[in-house]
Amino acid sequence: MLRRRPPRVVSGSRAAAFGILLAAAIAILLSPILPAQQEVREGDLAPRTYPAARDAQYPSQALTTAAQDEAARQVEEVLLPPNPAVGARQADALGAFLAQVREIRAKPVTAQQQLAELNALPAAPRLTSNARSYLILLEKSAFDAFVERARKALTEVMAGPIARDEVAARVNEYLARQGNNPGTEVEQTVLRDTLRGFVEGNVEVDQAATQQRRDEARGNISPVIVTFTRGQVIVTEGQLLDAGTIEALRETGTIKDGFDYYRIGGAGLFAAGLGALLAVFAYQLQPFSLAPGRRLAATAALIAAAVAAARLVLPVVTPDTAQQSFGYALPIAAAAMVVASYSELSFAIAVAAVTAFAAAFAGAVAPDLAGSGFVSALEALELAVVYAAGGFAGAAAVHRAERLGRYIWAAVAVAASSAAAVAVFWLVSEPHESAPSAGPSAPPPPEVSPPR
Secondary structure, three states: OOOOOOOOOOOHHHHHHHHHHHHHHHHHHHOOOOHHHHOOOOOOEOOOOEEOOOOEEEEEHHHHHHHHHHHHHOOOOOEOOOOHHHHHHHHHHHHHHHHHHHHHHHOOOOHHHHHHHHHOOOOHHHOOHHHHHHHHHOOHHHHHHHHHHHHHHHHHHOOOOOOHHHHHHHHHHHHHOOOOOOOOHHHHHHHHHHHHHHOOOOOOEOHHHHHHHHHHHHHOOOOEEEEEOOOOEEEOOOOEOOHHHHHHHHHOOOOOOOOOHHHHHHHHHHHHHHHHHHHHHHHHHOOOOOOHHHHHHHHHHHHHHHHHHHHHHHHHHOOOOOOOOHHHHOOOHHHHHHHHOOOOHHHHHHHHHHHHHHHHHHHHHOOOOOOOOOOOOOHHHHHHHHHHHHHHHHHHHHOOOOOOHHHHHHHHHHHHHHHHHHHHHHHHHOOOOOOOOOOOOOOOOOOOOOOO
16 A cells, blocks of 8 residues: 655745745855955965966055155154253252261161161162162261262263163263273262162153154155066965055955955855755755744744854954964854754754854855965864854754753753864864884984095
8 A cells, every 4th residue: 555645844945945045145145245344454364375366566555654664763763952950950859868868877876777767768769779778888988979979970961961761871871981980899880870860861852853854754765666477476375464465465456356256156156055955955854844934934044144143253253363262152053953943853954064164154255365364274164063063962952852951951062062073173283292102213323434
C-alpha cells in the first residue's frame, strides 16, 4: 500500500520568496553604501600585495604635508628678550633664604635641630638634602664665602636669556667656565644644587614670530611629485598603510572613489548564493509545522539583523592589533538560537552557518581595501568558524527547550564552543616554542685540517 507524502507546509513559492527577500537584505548590507564605515584608515594592514592599476603622476598631498611639517619642526623657537624682573625676584628669593639659614645657624641648638628647622623652610625643597646638611655644617667664614659666591653666580647666570627647559644646561655652562668653579667637589655640587633651585627661565617664546617662521618654512617646500608605472608595487602584504600609501592606492585606481560596481556585483552574487541555499533548505527540510510565512520572514529578519550588526561593529573594532577580541563578542549565534525555538534543528543549523559566513564576509568587505581590517589571512575564517560554532551549540541547546534553565546552559554552550574554536586557531597560527627532541643529538661534524 502506497503512502501519500504529507503536504508541504513551505511551498516552492514561499521558499523562493524567502530566498529573494534574504538575498536582497544581505546584498544591501554587504554593498559599499556606508561611506563612513568603509574608508581605509592609517594603520590598517594590506591583505595582499597591490600593484598600480595604471600609470600615475601626481603631487602627493600626504608626502608634501609630511615634508612641510618636518621643515616646521626644524625651526627653532623665537624667544623674547630676557625679563630682568625675573632675575631680580630670584636674587631676592635666594638672599632671603640664605638669610634665614644664617639665623638658624646662629641659634644655640644642636646641628640636628638646626637641620630640622632648615627643612621646614618653604624654599628648602629647592635644594637636595645633602646641600641643606652642608649649609648647616659649614664653618662661619666658609658659609659667608658661599653666600657671596651663590649670589654672584645667580646674578651672572640670569644675566643672559634662559628658557624654562635650559636651567640645568646654563648652570653647568657657568660652572664649567674658568674661575667660576669652587675649589672642592662638594662645594661645586652644593653650588650647582643651589643655582638649579633658584635659577628660573627669564624668557618667553614669541609665539607669533615662531609661527611666522614655521609658516615660511612650510611655504618653502615644493610639492612632492610621485610617479607610478602600471604594475609597480605600491604596498606589500602585511604592510601597515600610511597616508602616502593610501593616497597612492587612490591615485593609481587601486581604490576607487564612489561606488565600486565590481564590489556591488560580488556582494550581490554572494547574497544570492546564500539566499538560494537557505531557500532550498527551507523547501527540502520543511522545518515548520505552522505559520510558515511569518516564520520565514522572521528568519530573514534575524539573519539580516546579525549581518547588520557585524557590518557596523567589525569595521570599528578591527584591525585588532591589540588582541582585544571584541569582534567575537557579537551575538551572531542569537539568530540561530531564536530560529531553533520555532523550527527543526537541522534548519537552525543551516541558519547558523549562513549567518556566520555572511557576518564574517561583511567584516571583510567593509573597508575600501577588502580584508585590510584583518591582521592575518586566517582572521576572516576564524570569525566565521567562531560564529558558526556558537550558533551550532546555541541552537542545539535551546531546541525544544521547556525550561528556563536550558537557556542558561545555551549561553554556556555558546561561550564554550566559541572559546574552543578560538583555541584551535590560536594553536594553529600562533608561533610556539618547539619541545626539545628526546632522541640522541647528531654527532659534531668532523674537523678538517687545512692542507699543509
